[in-house]
Amino acid sequence: MAYSDKVLDHYENPRNVGALDSSDSSVGTGMVGAPACGDVMRLTIKVDDNGVIEDAKFKTYGCGSAIASSSLLTEWVRGKTLDEAAQIKNTEIAEELALPPVKIHCSVLAEDSIKAAIADYKKKQEVTEE
Amino acid sequence: MKLPIYMDYSATTPVDPRVAEKMMQCLTMDGNFGNPASRSHEYGWNAEKVVDEARQHVAELINCDPREVIWTSGATESNNLAIKGVANFHSKKGKHIITSKTEHKAVLDTCRHLEAQGFEVTYLDPEANGLIDLKKLEAAIREDTILVSLMHVNNEIGVVTDIAAIGEMTRARKILFHVDAAQSAGKVTIDLQNMKVDLMSFSGHKIYGPKGVGALFVRRKPRVRLEAQMHGGGHERGMRSGTLATHQIAGMGEAFRIAKAEMEQENERVMALRQRLWDGLQEIEEIYVNGDFDHRVAGNLNVSFNFVEGESLIMALRELAVSSGSACTSASLEPSYVLRALGRNDELAHSSIRFSIGRFTTEQDIDHAISLIQGSVSKLRELSPLWDMYKDGIDLSTIEWTAH
Numbered sequence: 001m002a003y004s005d006k007v008l009d010h011y012e013n014p015r016n017v018g019a020l021d022s023s024d025s026s027v028g029t030g031m032v033g034a035p036a037c038g039d040v041m042r043l044t045i046k047v048d049d050n051g052v053i054e055d056a057k058f059k060t061y062g063c064g065s066a067i068a069s070s071s072l073l074t075e076w077v078r079g080k081t082l083d084e085a086a087q088i089k090n091t092e093i094a095e096e097l098a099l100p101p102v103k104i105h106c107s108v109l110a111e112d113s114i115k116a117a118i119a120d121y122k123k124k125q126e127v128t129e130e
Numbered sequence: 131m132k133l134p135i136y137m138d139y140s141a142t143t144p145v146d147p148r149v150a151e152k153m154m155q156c157l158t159m160d161g162n163f164g165n166p167a168s169r170s171h172e173y174g175w176n177a178e179k180v181v182d183e184a185r186q187h188v189a190e191l192i193n194c195d196p197r198e199v200i201w202t203s204g205a206t207e208s209n210n211l212a213i214k215g216v217a218n219f220h221s222k223k224g225k226h227i228i229t230s231k232t233e234h235k236a237v238l239d240t241c242r243h244l245e246a247q248g249f250e251v252t253y254l255d256p257e258a259n260g261l262i263d264l265k266k267l268e269a270a271i272r273e274d275t276i277l278v279s280l281m282h283v284n285n286e287i288g289v290v291t292d293i294a295a296i297g298e299m300t301r302a303r304k305i306l307f308h309v310d311a312a313q314s315a316g317k318v319t320i321d322l323q324n325m326k327v328d329l330m331s332f333s334g335h336k337i338y339g340p341k342g343v344g345a346l347f348v349r350r351k352p353r354v355r356l357e358a359q360m361h362g363g364g365h366e367r368g369m370r371s372g373t374l375a376t377h378q379i380a381g382m383g384e385a386f387r388i389a390k391a392e393m394e395q396e397n398e399r400v401m402a403l404r405q406r407l408w409d410g411l412q413e414i415e416e417i418y419v420n421g422d423f424d425h426r427v428a429g430n431l432n433v434s435f436n437f438v439e440g441e442s443l444i445m446a447l448r449e450l451a452v453s454s455g456s457a458c459t460s461a462s463l464e465p466s467y468v469l470r471a472l473g474r475n476d477e478l479a480h481s482s483i484r485f486s487i488g489r490f491t492t493e494q495d496i497d498h499a500i501s502l503i504q505g506s507v508s509k510l511r512e513l514s515p516l517w518d519m520y521k522d523g524i525d526l527s528t529i530e531w532t533a534h
Contacts, residue, residue: 003445011442011445014513017512017513019515019518031515032532033531033532034476034531034532035475035476035477035480035516035526035531036476036477036531037476038439038440038441038465038476038480039439040515040516040531041515042515042518059513059514059515059518060513060514060515061437061438061439061513061514061515061516061517062439062442063439063441063442063445064441064442064445066439066442067442067513112532
């Protein structure tokens, strides 16, 4: 299968690889996918007091398109508010990376991962407030 | 750009230059282009002579009578002819067929087709090492079993089936035994004078011959009857009509001749190369060989790299031409059905790479491959959340995944 240059670039030079400290209350973690399906993404975001994502890190087990989708996502969510980040659509990721139809699920997974990370962060805030 | 190092000999092999030379002699006006079925002139006689010689070479490698060799378009057609041909001819005697879950699609799909026509098929589960337990095979045999079809060497994991023992079992019960030997000819000794195999499929292009040609061995004593699947001029004793492709057949014959002459040395050399590859890969943590290590052909090494996804690994290994699963299924996102049948968990089934080496593989190729693989696996593991979790001592099977 031929990959687009953008997929290759993210795959060769993945951005923001790693994990933020999940015990920190300002960090939200989203882990989506399953080994059985061939991809697992783990996205961690650090949110500042104004609700802006100041840092994002990922690790992904999956094909090149899955790695590229999550790498691109970390670039996009940095500096965005939680609301803005929640608006990111998988179709935008798929379009940016020129994913072929069989790889659309990779972009869906990336969208799911930011939603999950935001939900995790919000849940943590409720607990802290109580 | 430099082409990748070819390590996919189980998918297909390059044609040996000696084979190509033979083929070229059977094409043009000044060559041997005649129709082997033409009885009325020298062009036909000469072409027939080439076909007979090729038949002789095939028969010599597998130790059978040349009259037992039927030319086909490839192992897929041979498998179709053997299984459908036997099933259709013997359906009054019984409608039960036994095969295994790790067969090539050419066998599995043919069996599915017969199921739709009212035949019953038992798909045996292989053991975790990929081999068939003869006791389980014996237990699956019924009064109405007419055919057992099992492959000699598995295309993905390279394990070798004990066809001699199975032949004894089927012959004693008057059940026909078909063997798909596409992956074994020229790599494992085949002795049809002594092995009680009734039908055996062969391919040209897995053994340094051309694509588009194959053969089916159909035993004469005791005589095996089957119904033709291709009707026409009654070529090949009526079992497979169609003008013989002289140049393809000449190529396949030469490939089998070379295999007979050089198999022993070649196996020794290829085995040493595989050992070199394995010695290099063994330094990597959490890797698993798929299929029995000892009962396998020299050229095959199928390995799972835990916590690394196969497709991304293949992408990282762009300088190596290898495959994840078999070539026939690598366009799909499903993990290998062969590894699934072995009971490999999903992670390992998703992370398998088949290295298959052969006649033109060099030590330099192997050494380069080892360093590429080591680098790629460690890079991808740095990216893998599963690897992190493994390193943190988390048992991945205890996690509730969000399957999608």
